[in-house]
Amino acid sequence: MKKDIKICLVGSSGGHLTHLYLLKDFWEEYDRFWVTFDKDDANSVLEYEKKYYCYFPTNRNIKNLFKNTMLAIKVLKKEKPDLIISSGAAVAVPFFYIGKLFGAKTVYLEVFDRIDSPTLTGKLVKPVTDKFLVQWEELEKIYKNSKNIGGIF
Template sequence: MKIGLVGSSGGHLTHLLLLEEWWKEEERFWVTFQKEDSESALENEKVYWCFHPTNRNIYNLIRNTILAWKLLRKEKPDVLISSGAAVAVPFFYLGKLLRIKLVYLEVYDRITTPTLTGKLVYPIADVFLVQWEEQKKFYSKGHYMGGLF
């Protein structure tokens, strides 16, 4: 199986790294921001750097959509896994179009309100995971997995 792990640097990347038991034996590639933490954490991994900032930045949304189209057709992953943030949106929507399985993990620190990315990808995710039972209030079809931390 080939896995694409897509997420912002910082806490979102940390969430994906904590899923190592799921991806460590699989062929994989990463898509994230080129920052110190991601360069260090992914030193020996196959990484594609996406464009940032992504918050309310339509120009980088367009650039990341083009990047997603090219990468998904080149890499042909069987599944995409993300914990957000905005960079996940173009990858998930194009992934859905290309019939790639989509797994989304809602972040640990958003208990009483949903994330914008979570709300955007929830309708198309094949598997939507939550780390708190309280998050099921927003994502009724979400699967509770408990906290990673």
């Protein structure tokens, strides 16, 4: 395992977690940890991975946004990642903003099923994202300075 950088992978369970897991060729050689929901699919996929559980539901839930912001401070202060990667959903927001305050670089991957309209999470994290990746040409026009990497499926 490479120790030169530490990666934090943040995403809700389900499709967002699947997107991050599909990047395994990139992250598998690095020291890493995950932030996701305590749900069966996440626990199965990440059985042998270091993980922290965030609070859900997250979408438009102010109480859990506050709790996840406190979690982000605690986890990021302890783990000190160099890089935070997410494909959403809302749990990415506090981790990206707090991560930037702690000096981490951020990479956001807009989900595959968004072809010509932005996600709320994408719009919220764009200002603090160092590398914003999309999977469709149409989204390059919506997200200025993004990079189209094509579909990861």
